[in-house]
Amino acid sequence: MRVLLLIIFTFSLFAQEEEKTVSHYQEAMAFKSSWVLYKNAPDNYASYRAFLKSAEKLEDSELKAGAYAYAALGAYLQGKVEYGTRTYNSLNELGQNIGDSKWLNFCSVDQFGDECSVCEGSAKNSRACKKCNGTKTCRNAECRKGQIIKLEKIDGNFEEVSTDCPVCEATGFCQTCGGSGIYKIPCNICRSFGYLLNKMKVREQFKSGLMGMNALVDAHLVEGFEKDQLAKGKIKRGDRYYTAAEIEKMDTAARLKNERTSQVQRRREEQKREQELRAKMDKKFKSLEDDSVLAPEKAKKVIENDFSNVADPVKKRYINTYLKQADLMIKAKEAENKGLELEAIKWLKEAQKLRDHEAIKEKIKKLKLESIGL
Ligand SMILES: [Zn+2]
Ligand SMILES: [Zn+2]
Ligand SMILES: [Zn+2]
Incomplete structure (x- = not known):
């Protein structure tokens, strides 16, 4: 199935290159092809890239918003959270144009995370301060709670004289850890995100929006077809498009039919009157x-x-x-x-x-x- 789709997709790309003016319908078809390939293999980098590229070409619309949201999900599935975040930001900018936060909420990454059990969501881990070995106190050996006390001979007597410790600036605390006894390093388990991406949740989200996204893709096709018809000067009547000549022909036929109907009706009325008269x-x-x-x-x-x-x-x-x-x-x-x-x-x-x-x-x-x- 995937191979077949790939062939169709490649073919449609060649077809695009050959024709200089690509119709809206053909563009919509090309987008649909990339979507079909992508939705069947969102964890495949190549199909993800191709899909994102064709999404970028779309005009601002709910379809573009949906496509960005879906591209973000694919990035998460591939473990490329940074890529997903970048796409999320593009979608955020787009949201100001299309005025809808539905797809923004759909792909916001925080809903797919399980809190990192190592850093407990803080994104950082604690280590004992290497300077003070966790004692929190000033490293200066002579420092006693921020003071250095020396005996000095004054007038022949020894007296204690205290001066401020220059290392800790008289605070008495370790300057490296600020007296906490620990220092923080980025959590290498969650790579400083504070949570671990739960791909099962991403996959569920991916599935839950498929119907809506498919509908948007198909509506885009119909729109493309309509634009092409209007560009050709066709006129919409009911669900179909006609040339001016066809409209004229249809209207004439309808008018003639109406006239025939009223003629038949008139004749019937006359016959009825005659019958009534004869009876009387x-x-x-x-x-x-x-x-x-x-x-x-x-x-x-x-x-x-x-x-x-x-x-x-x-x-x-x-x-x-x-x-x-x-x-x-x-x-x-x-x-x-x-x-x-x-x-x-x-x-x-x-x-x-x-x-x-x-x-x-x-x-x-x-x-x-x-x-x-x-
Ligand atoms: Zn962590
Ligand atoms: Zn310290
Ligand atoms: Zn000190």
């Missing part, structure tokens, strides 16, 4: 349907007498159709009476065009047969 038609009106074809003179009279002032537009349309049809039927009958079968057929066909009626069809058939002398 009185007998007289209904009988026009047949009369306009079978008894056109009668139909015309009824329309003139009873339906000349119709206001309803649908009803009016029906009346007009009946009236025209009645006229055509009369013309056909006159032609037929004159023996002009072909002319009669012509009028009948016009009447049939207006409104289909079984009787007209029959009549046309009959006239056709007559016209060829059958």
Whole structure:
């Protein structure tokens, strides 16, 4: 698995070198590759260095903060606490830009330490003072509690004369250890940190933040893709990106669909109104349907007498159709009476065009047969 990732990573590096302008998406992909390599081998120095390098290239963001925090953890895992501390300090400076201490807390080293049992966290160990051998007192052999007492002959008599000890400046204490009897040396067990790094704790922390960090890495990829799309002049709609031409096409299609829908709706409403009207038609009106074809003179009279002032537009349309049809039927009958079968057929066909009626069809058939002398 690691070998495969390494190959992919190397390949992506070559791909970057070849292309002069690297897209945001490709950059994000390269970062993801280094992250994947690193998270699988954080105690490997090479993958750690590569990851830190690509983290430094990121723009200031929560992702960069997370990457620094993770690089610090890797340094701890490799026992390079100084490196980790340096990265921690970089993150601290970054924090002022991104205003978040979450990742700073995530990688602060003190939470991973077990107190050093040798120096008990003081980072220093005590040794007995070599100058005074731990006696705490002045090394001057003549010094008695800071005073040097000598016998001097004054007026023939010996008298004790005391003077301040120059070595301890009359304090009586050892000057090297300040009278404590001990001196401190840096603790060589914890290398003056005062604690011993517990790598188990670091590893646990590493694992606990993986989901959050993976999400940031993937979000960075999406962002990179979006930036590239916008740079190409594409427009975001929903979750996808389109060219202006594509947007135009989609909008036109949607508008046409809307228009079709409203047309269909209008037609349906009209049909419904017609059905309602037909249901309400009185007998007289209904009988026009047949009369306009079978008894056109009668139909015309009824329309003139009873339906000349119709206001309803649908009803009016029906009346007009009946009236025209009645006229055509009369013309056909006159032609037929004159023996002009072909002319009669012509009028009948016009009447049939207006409104289909079984009787007209029959009549046309009959006239056709007559016209060829059958
Ligand atoms: Zn120590
Ligand atoms: Zn001393
Ligand atoms: Zn002294």
